[in-house]
Amino acid sequence: MEQKKVAIVAEWMTSRGGAEKVVLELARIFPKADIFTTVYNQKIFPELKNRRVKTSFLQKVPYFNHHHQLLLPLLPKAIESLNLAPYDLIISSSSAVGKGIKKPKRSVHVCYCHTPMRWVWQTDLDRRLIRLPFGKAMIGWLKKWDLKTNQGVDLFLCNSNFTKQRIKDFYKIDAKVIYPPAISKDDVDLKEETKNSRGDFYFAISRLVPYKRFDLAIDACNLLQKNLIIAGAGPDEKHLKRIAGRTVTFVGRSDEEMKKKLFQTCKAVIFPSEEDLGIVPIEAQAAGAPVVAYSKGGTRETVIDGKTGALFGKQEIKSIIEAIERLEKSDFSEREIKENSLKFTKEKFEEEILEIIKNL
Numbered sequence: 001m002e003q004k005k006v007a008i009v010a011e012w013m014t015s016r017g018g019a020e021k022v023v024l025e026l027a028r029i030f031p032k033a034d035i036f037t038t039v040y041n042q043k044i045f046p047e048l049k050n051r052r053v054k055t056s057f058l059q060k061v062p063y064f065n066h067h068h069q070l071l072l073p074l075l076p077k078a079i080e081s082l083n084l085a086p087y088d089l090i091i092s093s094s095s096a097v098g099k100g101i102k103k104p105k106r107s108v109h110v111c112y113c114h115t116p117m118r119w120v121w122q123t124d125l126d127r128r129l130i131r132l133p134f135g136k137a138m139i140g141w142l143k144k145w146d147l148k149t150n151q152g153v154d155l156f157l158c159n160s161n162f163t164k165q166r167i168k169d170f171y172k173i174d175a176k177v178i179y180p181p182a183i184s185k186d187d188v189d190l191k192e193e194t195k196n197s198r199g200d201f202y203f204a205i206s207r208l209v210p211y212k213r214f215d216l217a218i219d220a221c222n223l224l225q226k227n228l229i230i231a232g233a234g235p236d237e238k239h240l241k242r243i244a245g246r247t248v249t250f251v252g253r254s255d256e257e258m259k260k261k262l263f264q265t266c267k268a269v270i271f272p273s274e275e276d277l278g279i280v281p282i283e284a285q286a287a288g289a290p291v292v293a294y295s296k297g298g299t300r301e302t303v304i305d306g307k308t309g310a311l312f313g314k315q316e317i318k319s320i321i322e323a324i325e326r327l328e329k330s331d332f333s334e335r336e337i338k339e340n341s342l343k344f345t346k347e348k349f350e351e352e353i354l355e356i357i358k359n360l
Contacts, residue, residue, distance in 0.1 A: 003357055004088040004089055005032050005086055005088050005089070005301055006030045006032065006033035006034075006038055006087065006088070006089045006090075006091070007031065007033060007035075007084050007087040007089070007090045007091070008023060008026045008033050008034070008035045008036070008091050008092075008093070008094050009036045009037070009079075009082070009084075009090060009091065009092035009093065009094075009101055010023045010035065010036070010037040010092075011037065011038060011075075011079070011093065011094060011095070011096055011097055011098040011217075012037055012038050012039050012040075012228055013035075013037045013039070013040040013041065013045060013048075013053070014039055014040070014041045014044065014290040015041075015044065015045070016044060016045075016178060017207075018114065018182075018277075018279045019095055019097050019272075020045075020112050021180065021182070021279070022093050022114075022180050022181065022283050023035070023093050024045070024048075024068065025092070025181040025346055025349060025350070026048065026091055026112075027047075027048065027051060028346075029350050029353060029354070030091075032059055032060070033091075034052045034053075034054060034082065035048065035051055035052065035053045035054070035089070036053075036054050036055075036056075036082045037055055037143075038055065038056045038058050038059075038075060038078040038079055038097075039056070039058050039059050039078075040053050040055050040059060042204060042236070046098050053084065054280050055077035056079065056081050056082060056309075056338060057078060057081060058071060058074065058078045058142060059317045060247065060348070071135075072138075073138065075096070075097045076097055076100055076115070076142075076145055076290075079095075079097045079098065079100045079101055080100060080101065080102050082101055082102075083106050083116075084101055084102065084103070084104055084107065085275075087104070087107055087130055088107060089108050089109045089110070089357065090103065090106065090107055090108070090109045090110070090113065091109075091111075091112065092109065092153075093112050093114070094112070094113045094114065095113070095114035095115050095118070096112050096117050096118070097117075097314070098111070098148040098339075099111040099113065099149055099150070099152070099153055100152075100279070101152065102152070103152040103153075103157055108155075109152055109153050109154050110153075110154065110155045110157060110357070110360075111153045111155070111156050111157065111357075112157045112158070112159070112178070113156055113157065113158045113159075113163065113167060114158075114159055114163065114276055115163055115166060115276045116146070116166055116167060116170045116171065117142065117146060118138075118140050120142045120143055120146060120148050121143070121166075121170050122125060123139065125211060126211060132197070141244055141306075145241055147171070148322075150171055150173065154360075155351075155356070155360065156176070156177070156272075157173075157175060157176050157177075157178050157356070158175040158176070158177055158178075159179065159180045159276055159298070160177060160179070160276055160297075160298040160301050161301060162276060162277070162297050162298050162300070162301065163175070163177075163178075163276045163277070163298075163323060164177050166276075167328035171294070171349060174181075174316055176356070178268075178349060178352045178353060178356070179239060179277070179343060179344045179348070179349065180277060180279070180344065180349060181344075181345065181346035181348075181349040181350070182279045182282040182283060182286075182341075182344040182345070183282060183283060183286045183341060183344060183345055183346070184345060184346045184347070185342065185345050185346075185347050186347075187286045187287075188286050188338050188341055188342060189338075190335055190338055192201070192288075193288075193334055197264075197265060198264075198266065198267055198289075199227075199265045199266060199267065200227060200266055200267060201226075201227035201228065201266055201267060201271070202217070202226055202227065202228045202266060202268055202269070202270050202292070203228075203229050203230075203231070203262045203263065203266035203268075203269050203284075204217050204223060204228065204229075204269065204270045204271070205229050205230070205231040205254065205280055206230070206273070206280060207232055207233070207234040207261070208232050208233055208234030208235070208236045208237045208240060209234050209235060209236050210231075210236050211273060211274075212236075212272070212273040212274050213229060213272040213294070213315055214240055214272065214318060215239075215240060215317070216272045216315060216320050217230075217232075217270040217272050217320070218244050218245075218248055219317045220270075220317055220320045220321050220324060221245070221247055222243075222244070222245035222247070222248070222250060223317065223321065224321060224324060224325075225245075225247055226247060226324070227247050227248075227249075227280040228247060228248045228249070228270070229249050229251060229262060229266070230248065230249070230250050230251070231236055231250075231251050231252070231253070231254040231258070231259065231262065232252075232253065232254075233252055233253050237250070239336065241304050244246075244280070247280070247325075252265045255309075259283075260287065263283060263284050263286075263289050264287045264288070264289070266289055267289075267328075268284075268290045268291060268292055268309070268324075268327055269281065269284035269290075269291045269292070270291075270292045270293075270320075270324075271284075271291055271292065271293040271294065271299065271303075272292075272293070272294050272315065272320060273294060274294055274296045274297040274315075275297050275299070275304065276297060276298050277296050277297075277298030277301065278293075278298045278299055278302060281293055281302045281309070281337070282300055282302055282344045283339050284327055285302075285303075285308055285309075285337045285338060285340055285341040286338060287338075288334040288337050288338050289337070290308060290309040290310070290312050290327060290330075290332045290337060291303045291308065291309035291310075292309060292312070292320065292323050292324055292327055293309055293310075293311055293312070295311035295312060297315055298309035299311065301314060302340075302344070303336065303340075304340060307332070307333075307336055307337075307340075308329065308332070308336065308337045308340045309332075309337075310323040310324070310326045310327040311323065321329065
């Protein structure tokens with residue numbers, strides 16, 4: 001790889017999330033790689049200050065270069081406009097348009113797929129696009145474009161077996177699962193026991209958007225009169241605060257230090273959404289916290305029911321209450337919880353990525 005030119009493609013770099021975590025880890029693994037994206041906010045990624053980050057024409061559009069979702073019809077053109085001609089290996093991080101780059105003939109394109117476009121293929125879960133004027137027509141166009149771009153991908157990797165099945169269903173392609181770099185081995189201290197220092201509160205953290213279903217966590221804690229701390233911000237915040245009872249506290253966006261402290265001192269983490277994998281349950285378990293989670297999607301791979309948390313089968317208040325009550329009657333091994341998180345480390349991700357690329 002020393003003599004190969006490597007390009008890392010991100011869809012956009014305007015906020016920090018699971019996909020951006022993968023991009024940053026790829027940048028660490030390939031320190032000489034150039035990074036390509038449609039729009040980029042350098043202030044949010046200080047670790048990339050000395051890296052070559054190349055952007056599309058959208059970067060020059062005032063206001064929209066930080067609100068790229070408003071220019072959805074232009075995003076496919078923006079990703080296609082990136083010039084990747086000199087590169088031997090292209091690794092794209094994709095949950096929407098990332099894999100749509102124009103691949104040079106002599107290049108190899110590996111796509112790490114977080115999910116096929118949810119607002120195109122699963123409008124029952126994400127209705128943002130279908131609600132727009134001409135939304136159905138746009139979805140039809142994007143489906144054709146999305147399927148066509150698969151021809152430019154030499155190998156699909158994905159973040160979970162749940163996503164692997166979705167890729168199989170929508171694309172008719174077999175992907176290889178490599179769990180994302182959610183934590184580092186150094187984040188997991190198997191010797192430290194924090195069980196006795198845990199407080200009498202539950203913790204939930206994420207972007208506050210409707211599909212995360214924080215309303216379920218709030219309703220359950222309202223009825224049970226359990227203390228719940230919620231970290232995060234987003235468009236659903238006002239609604240969630242309206243329905244929150246006196247035992248629910250909102251702390252806004254949290255930095256890494258605050259998040260880690262809350263993971264280490266909470267009774268358990270509540271994770272009520274359906275995710276392709278879900279980084280939060282892994283981070284919680286790395287700190288020794290059990291997880292109350294919806295048993296659909298990636299949590300079936302990250303949380304072991306009865307051993308590292310309590311899974312609930314329906315996104316209903318009754319179901320989540322039963323899981324909370326079951327968790328409170330259980331005696332969890334903190335060491336076992338932490339050990340489970342070690343399947344999702346940066347070190348394991350790097351080892352598997354390099355082995356695959358070596359064998360291409």
